[in-house]
Structures are given as C-alpha cells and as structure tokens.
Amino acid sequence: NAIDNMTGFGKGVFGEKQKFEIAKGDDGQYYLYDGTRGKGIHTFDAKEIPPFIFNILSGLFGYTGEEIKSNHKFFSDPAAVDAHVNAEKVYDYYKDTFNRNSFDNEGAQLISSVHVGNGWNNAAWNGVLMMYGDGDGTTFTSLSGGLDVIAHELTHAVTERSANLVYEGEPGALNESLSDIMGAMVDRDDWQMGEDIYTPDIEGDALRSLNDPASIPNPLNPSEGYPDNYSKRYTGDLDHGGVHINSSINNKAAYLLSDGGTAYGVTVKGVGRDAAEQIYYRAVNNYMTANSDFSMMRQAAIQAATDLYGADSSQVESVKKAYDAVGVE
Numbered sequence: 001n002a003i004d005n006m007t008g009f010g011k012g013v014f015g016e017k018q019k020f021e022i023a024k025g026d027d028g029q030y031y032l033y034d035g036t037r038g039k040g041i042h043t044f045d046a047k048e049i050p051p052f053i054f055n056i057l058s059g060l061f062g063y064t065g066e067e068i069k070s071n072h073k074f075f076s077d078p079a080a081v082d083a084h085v086n087a088e089k090v091y092d093y094y095k096d097t098f099n100r101n102s103f104d105n106e107g108a109q110l111i112s113s114v115h116v117g118n119g120w121n122n123a124a125w126n127g128v129l130m131m132y133g134d135g136d137g138t139t140f141t142s143l144s145g146g147l148d149v150i151a152h153e154l155t156h157a158v159t160e161r162s163a164n165l166v167y168e169g170e171p172g173a174l175n176e177s178l179s180d181i182m183g184a185m186v187d188r189d190d191w192q193m194g195e196d197i198y199t200p201d202i203e204g205d206a207l208r209s210l211n212d213p214a215s216i217p218n219p220l221n222p223s224e225g226y227p228d229n230y231s232k233r234y235t236g237d238l239d240h241g242g243v244h245i246n247s248s249i250n251n252k253a254a255y256l257l258s259d260g261g262t263a264y265g266v267t268v269k270g271v272g273r274d275a276a277e278q279i280y281y282r283a284v285n286n287y288m289t290a291n292s293d294f295s296m297m298r299q300a301a302i303q304a305a306t307d308l309y310g311a312d313s314s315q316v317e318s319v320k321k322a323y324d325a326v327g328v329e
C-alpha cells in the first residue's frame with residue numbers, strides 16, 4: 001500500500017512534547033509507522049492491532065481479519081508515543097555509532113507493542129517484537145518511557161543476531177550485561193538502569209546501577225547488594241542462574257573501563273564512553289559466541305581493543321585492569 005511519510009506530534013509518558021515519523025495508510029488512517037528508518041518502525045497497541053501491519057502479524061501469529069481493528073488515536077497515547085520515539089532513537093544510535101542497520105544489520109522492522117498485559121511490571125524482547133507493560137503505577141510507570149529500557153530490549157535482538165549468547169549462567173549474564181551497557185550508552189546521562197520508569201513516586205532509585213551495583217539490594221539475596229566482583233557471583237538456579245544478577249559484575253567492569261576508578265585495590269584509567277561502546281560492540285559482534293563465559297568476555301574485549309587501538313594501547317591496558325578489578329581472569 002502507498003505510504004506517505006509524515007510528521008506526527010504527541011506527548012510522552014512524562015508529558016514531554018514529542019515529534020516523530022508517522023504514515024497515512026491507503027485507508028486514510030494515520031499510524032505510528034516510520035517508513036524512513038530501515039524497513040520501518042511500527043508501534044501498536046497490544047489491545048488493538050491496526051490493519052496496517054496485518055500482513056506482518058498475520059504471518060507471525062495467525063491473526064484473522066476480524067481481530068484486526070483500525071486504530072488512529074495513538075498520538076494521545078503517551079506509552080505508544082515514547083515506544084515509537086525511543087525506537088527511532090535506538091535505531092539511530094546503532095546506525096550512527098556502529099553503522100548497524102537495525103538488529104539484523106539489514107534494516108529489520110522494529111515492532112513494538114504497548115499496554116501489554118494488565119499493569120505488567122516489565123518489558124521484554126520476545127524474539128520478534130518488543131513488549132511494554134504499563135506497570136502498576138507504584139513499582140513501574142509505562143516502561144516504554146525509559147530510553148534505556150528500549151535500548152536494553154533492542155540490544156537483546158542485536159546480541160541474538162551476533163554472539164547469540166545463551167540465556168543461562170555466565171553467557172546469560174553477559175547477554176543481560178550487554179543490554180544494560182548499551183542501555184547506559186544510549187541513555188547517556190547516567191549509569192543507572194530504569195531510573196525514569198521505576199517507582200514513579202520515589203526519586204533517585206533505579207532497578208540496577210552500573211557504576212555501583214552493590215548500592216541496590218540483590219532481589220535474590222536482599223541482605224546484599226548486586227555483585228560487583230566475580231567472587232560475589234550468584235551460583236543458584238533462580239533467574240536462569242542469575243542472569244539479571246551476575247550481569248552486574250560485567251556492568252561494573254564496563255563502567256570502570258569507561259569512566260575509570262578504583263575497585264578491590266585495582267585502579268583503572270577510563271577510556272571514555274566513545275571507546276568503551278566501540279570495544280563492547282566489536283567484542284560481541286566479532287569475538288563472542290553462544291557459550292562465552294566471563295573469562296572469554298575479558299579476552300574478547302582485549303582483542304577488540306587491540307584491533308581498534310593497538311596491542312600496546314592504554315585502552316588495552318584499561319580493559320585488563322577493569323577485569324582485574326572485578327576479579328575476572
């Protein structure tokens with residue numbers, strides 16, 4: 001169908017005015033469809049599937065005609081506006097920073113569904129599309145309001161199409177960590193994860209902290225903070241072997257590599273966010289594989305830094321120190 005790319009306006013989850021790409025379908029309805037990036041960015045309300053993406057979803061989920069309803073009131077839907085705007089921002093980050101055209105590097109469509117579930121306190125990448133809950137209003141507000149959340153979810157798709165790290169144990173923790181690291185690189189003004197959408201009534205808290213993981217209680221062992229050293233890793237079976245917990249060990253290494261600091265008696269000279277993001281992207285895209293563990297993460301980052309800055313570079317030295325600091329040999 002003919003697509004007229006147009007500009008849409010609407011307010012996001014926190015009331016901020018947003019401008020974004022929309023399209024007018026040949027049915028005369030307007031949609032949150034950005035036809036200017038890759039093969040398109042679609043955002044829709046999980047409760048109403050617009051006919052515009054019928055051909056996509058019907059192939060995937062077997063929707064039949066009567067389930068498809070037209071929907072054009074999106075712009076008054078802050079959760080949809082932010083999911084769309086943040087997907088555009090994350091698309092642009094991967095294109096501008098690494099010259100990667102969407103998660104498959106071939107412009108794959110970015111499909112987001114909002115208002116998933118009822119007061120769902122979560123967001124997830126399900127292998128095909130991103131899903132965002134509205135939160136219960138106390139623990140979370142609409143999760144699509146968090147730029148770091150969209151970057152986290154879309155990085156799962158990038159990881160899946162590159163290293164494809166198994167979502168279990170150490171590879172799983174690295175899968176999670178890369179999503180948190182890229183979340184912190186896209187949402188560049190802090191090293192917190194989910195701070196914008198977590199506990200809307202409490203200021204200053206976050207789901208996870210990359211600069212000081214131990215400052216936030218470990219949900220699986222609340223008497224302690226998240227681990228910031230390999231010696232403190234979770235070794236139980238919950239959460240696929242603690243993939244959302246042990247990710248903090250690699251998150252701390254990435255923070256130290258980027259901004260520098262001293263941990264467990266080891267001092268790291270920061271290489272800056274620009275070099276750190278290039279090192280991690282090259283490590284996951286060129287050197288890591290499905291079963292890479294923490295030690296192989298260290299080697300992959302050393303190799304990536306060697307390729308980018310030379311074997312005797314300060315960046316390579318900082319990678320070694322960062323992993324020494326978190327106890328990963």
Ligand SMILES: CC(C)[C@H](Cc1cn(Cc2ccc(C(=O)O)cc2)nn1)C(=O)N[C@@H](CCCCN)C(=O)O
Nearest residue numbers: 121122123124125139143149152153176194207244
């Ligand atoms: C991205 C991030 C905002 C999101 C945050 C998140 C949300 N939850 C559930 C959750 C629910 C309640 C609380 C509470 O403090 O009461 C905390 C966490 N756990 N993690 C998250 O981390 N989602 C997981 C979803 C994984 C789904 C299974 N693959 C992910 O993408 O890795």
Ligand SMILES: [Ca+2]
Nearest residue numbers: 148187192193
């Ligand atoms: Ca953040």
Ligand SMILES: [Zn+2]
Nearest residue numbers: 152156176179
């Ligand atoms: Zn994740």
